[in-house]
């Protein structure tokens with residue numbers, strides 16, 4: 001597949017088939033994705049790939065935060081109850097995805113400092129790490145699509161970050177995204193893209 005075809009064809013998948021992709025396939029996807037650029041090549045991410053009983057526990061923790069998500073959705077999408085219903089359904093079981101990928105960065109939120117210059121430095125480091133992790137996440141979603149697998153980049157589950165970390169035994173890390181991955185069981189239409197986002201100056 002051409003890169004442009006992959007870019008346009010990737011969709012957020014929210015329903016998956018039961019069959020679990022092989023560990024070899026997921027490893028291949030991740031090895032390619034790890035070629036993402038990163039802040040001074042720090043590669044500041046940690047990637048956890050979860051299946052089996054631990055997956056069920058993570059899903060359960062995410063399901064428990066539906067009420068927070070509903071409050072946010074009610075505020076933003078009050079005119080579109082269908083979106084609210086679909087999104088909440090997805091939080092119920094992550095579309096039965098057989099595998100969940102979680103991407104973490106070091107936790108800068110624990111740093112306590114007083115000087116403005118120190119605060120700025122920490123903020124910039126955190127932004128660099130989040131942007132690096134985001135490049136990795138996008139790579140995962142794109143390579144997975146190229147290999148016939150579906151993904152959904154999710155930040156909503158961060159509401160349950162502490163609970164998820166307890167299940168996985170993770171400390172001193174910030175959860176950037178949760179990515180259910182598996183064989184797609186749907187072909188969602190492409191949500192339209194906005195046409196007023198490019199600003200040309202001096203052309």
Ligand SMILES: Cc1cc2nc3c(=O)[nH]c(=O)nc-3n(C[C@H](O)[C@H](O)[C@H](O)COP(=O)(O)O)c2cc1C
Nearest residue numbers: 010011012013087090152153154155156157190191
């Ligand atoms: C940073 C980020 C966070 C997202 N969080 C969620 C989420 O919590 N739940 C969800 O269902 N989709 C989530 N999405 C997926 C978006 O809803 C989706 O990318 C968007 O609607 C465009 O659809 P497409 O990915 O099929 O092109 C997220 C996407 C991004 C980039």
